[in-house]
Amino acid sequence: MQKHVTEKTVLALAIASLFSGVSYAQEVAPEPGATSAAATVVVTGTRVANRTALDTAAPVDVISAEALKNVGSTEMNQALSMALPSLNFPKPAITDGTDTIRPATLRGMAPDQTLVLVNSKRRHASSLVNVNGSIGRGSAAVDMNTIPTAIVKSVEVLRDGAAAQYGSDAISGVVNLQLRTNRSGGEASVTYGQRETEYELWNSAAPAGGTWSAPASRKRSDGETATVSVWKGLPWGETGHVTIAAEYRDQKHTERSGYDMRQQYPRVNGAFDPRENTINRFNAWYGDPEMEQATLFANAGNNLGGGVKVYGWASYQNRQARSGGFFRTAQDARNILSIYPDGFLPIIAPTVNDFAATGGVTWIMGDWDIDASLGYGKNKMEYDIENTLNRSIGPSSKTEFFAGGYSYDQLVLNLTGVRRVQVDGFASPLNVAIGTEARREGYQLFAGEPDSYRYGGQVLPNGTPAAPGAQVFPGFRPANEVDAHRNAIGAFVDLEANVTPELLMSGAVRAERYSDFGNSLAGKLGARYDFSKAFALRGALQNGFRAPSPQQQNFTATSTNFINGVPFEITTFKPNDPVAVALGAKPLEAEKSINASLGAVLRFDPVSITIDAYRIDIDDRIILSENLTQANVRNYIASQGFIGVGGGRFFINGVDTTTKGVDVVVSWPMSLAEAGKLDITVAGNFTDTKVTKTPVTAQLSALPAPAPVLFDRLNVLALEQGQPASKISANVNWRLGQWGATFRATRYGKVLAPGTTPALDFRMDPKTLVDLEGRYAVTPKLTLALGADNLFDQYPETQSPTLNTTGNTPFANFAPFGRSGRYVYMRATYGF
Secondary structure (H helix, E strand, O other): OOOOOOHHHHHHHHHHHHHOOOOOOOOOOOOOOOOOOOOOEOOOOOOOOOOEHHHOOOOEEEEEHHHHHOOOOOOHHHHHHHHOOOEEOOOOOOOHHHHOOOOOEEOOOOHHHEEEEEOOEEOOOOOOOOOOOOOOOOOOOOOHHHOOHHHEEEEEEEOOOOHHHHOOOOOOEEEEEEEOOOOOOEEEEEEEEEEEEEEEOOOOOOOOOOOOOOOOEEEEEEEEEEEEEEEEEEEEOOOEEEEEEEEEEEEOOOOOOOOOOOOOOOOEOOEOOHHHHOOOOOOOOOOOOEEEEEEEEEEEEEEEEOOEEEEEEEEEEEEEEEEEOOOEOOOOOOOOOOOOOOOEOOEEEEEEEEEEEEEEEEEEEOOEEEEEEEEEEEEEEEEEEEOOOEOOOOOOOOOOEEEEEEEEEEEEEEEEEEEEEOOOOOOOOEEEEEEEEEEEEEEEEEOOOHHHOOOOOOEOOOOOEOOOOEOOOOOOOHHHOEEEEEEEEEEEEEEEEEOOOOEEEEEEEEEEEEOOOEEEEEEEEEEEEEEEOOEEEEEEEEEEEEOOOHHHHHOOEEEEEEEOOEEEEEEEOOOOOHHHHHHOOOOOOOEEEEEEEEEEEEEEOOEEEEEEEEEEEEEEEEEEOOOEOOHHHHHHHHHOOOOOOOEEEOEEEEEEEEEEEEEEEEEEEEEOHHHOEEEEEEEEEEEEEEEEEOOOOOOOOOOOOOOOOOOOHHHHHHHHHOOOOEEEEEEEEEEEOOEEEEEEEEEEOOEEEOOOOHHHOEEEOOEEEEEEEEEEEOOOOEEEEEEEEOOOOOOOOOOOOOOOOOOOOOOOOOOOOOOOOOEEEEEEEEEO
């Protein structure tokens, strides 16, 4: 498939245009740091103007642009995970497209149970649905890494259910990215870093008669990443702004494979091939992918007079990535020796194009402030599979294929009115917000070239058909193609007022109707009581919902999954596919939730403390079933014409979960007189999830006994223990004149990477990562920074050969901070 090569040129011209006409004598105030929560006005979780973060009825975290910038990573998800204990960003590898679009989670929930907004408007999801064995399995989430940190003024994270206020997906909370509105000034930044690390290896035994052995440890210098970003504020008339940001990022892959102790070549006259002792046994890419991406973002607004304001923003990103699958040895039955005499590492190379545009107008109509907007977003992902073959075709097989792909698009129309009504006896006017939202969603899945999926007729020496399609990622077939759409329309009422000077009450009701599964009604009640200026209690009770995504309803594909060290070609069937129905699938319905929270706010000037406990009960959670590989299932799938498929799976409702937890945040700005100023934040998230019900399938007429188990211990334990039971962080920012520094320590609690049996469970102990950055302002405009993330080079525990049969995966994908080691970087920032 032809790669896109023009984005670099377009980006370079765009960056150059931002500097044109700039006066370098212009002075710009330095970027403000994290401001006091007591003074920070928020717009998320409330529709009352000028409500501050510590005065809300629900917990809201505010992350400043400065906090996003003072980290080594330029990924939005990674920067947020370093700032928020309640947000986790694991970094799975060898998980097909999930290597390229990695999801984040809030409060230990699924990635698609958090709603993402940009300027308080719903952001479109990615087209990718995560189907392999990692956190977020079964979800299709918003890719926040399509939003460059340069365009963001602040990020507000509502740690509370908000389906009644914002609609589907807001079960665990809301992430609202507020864009810059500058009409002057700007900043250019260049960041470069790489991994400097050493990790331990498991020294397992070679096959009997083998003489090769693994080293005890391995040093690596890789993952070189260069990021160039710029933002510029431009005037639009007398009052308007046009803020433009551009970013180019080039990332090399990291490789953290184990030492592959397997026999690689067929024996020669009963003896090992001499090449066994000379071949490179670090033969896999296991770590971060190779990635190149270019992003443009613009945000604009203007006051037209007479109370009328217009606004809008648009973004485009092109991302090209390459990540590895599992290495196929020379003697692997899936290899053809005449093509790859030393075996091969198949490469999955997605190209992702993401576009979004939103425009709106606000005006005053009588006592009402009206806001109308129309937004569109589309995410498209196409796959090239490189360094591979179609074993069923034989020696004439190509080694690179276009495997097809999918896209998701969303069109959203919003109309909202807000007014204040005087109510006798109330201490403040009643804030009334009413509105409606109409949404159209589309999902397309398109086929690859025929050789990427077809069966070529070759039979293996044991008489079984060779696996059809491109190794590691068979292409989508014409029979898989989908072009589906659905509509949803909803209406809400949101009320908030101080009933007394001490008592704040809020409530919301939202009704929605979906064209594909029916109706939903959500409500929320919230309250806050200020006993004094120093102490307040707050809480909320609500029900919520999350609609099944079009991706979950329509995705289908075949990919290689290792189960207990054995590779299986697993097909994901649509829930309405006759094969899935025969195995127990039913039409998907919405998830239903009940959220309860109770918290306290304490202020001892200048120290502030918030403690918030929560409970989230979800019924009929949408999950991806087990990989059903038992003999009767495989035989049935084969009888339906699926050659070479070793098992199946599909999306289904039926899992109930209960999540309980506590969030604690302590903020302490401190003046050290002549020694400078400190901003200290200590925060922690403690979460416990239990699965209280799993789907049960009666004996199926299509299959002989036994009936398949749709959700077994592996996936139950992944929900319960696959994310840290606790995450605690301490952040210290120091400033003195031209100098500045950031110290961060993050402790990740214990995590379980579950197996199909207790003997195959893998437990990871708590780990603490330390990040350190120093900054120096060379001039009022130019600042240099030097830092290290994961300064002490922490890794999760190494898996034993029982769990890492190929040597490709020495670390579990459930490791909450990835497995790439220390990252050292330098950054130059120039304000203009």
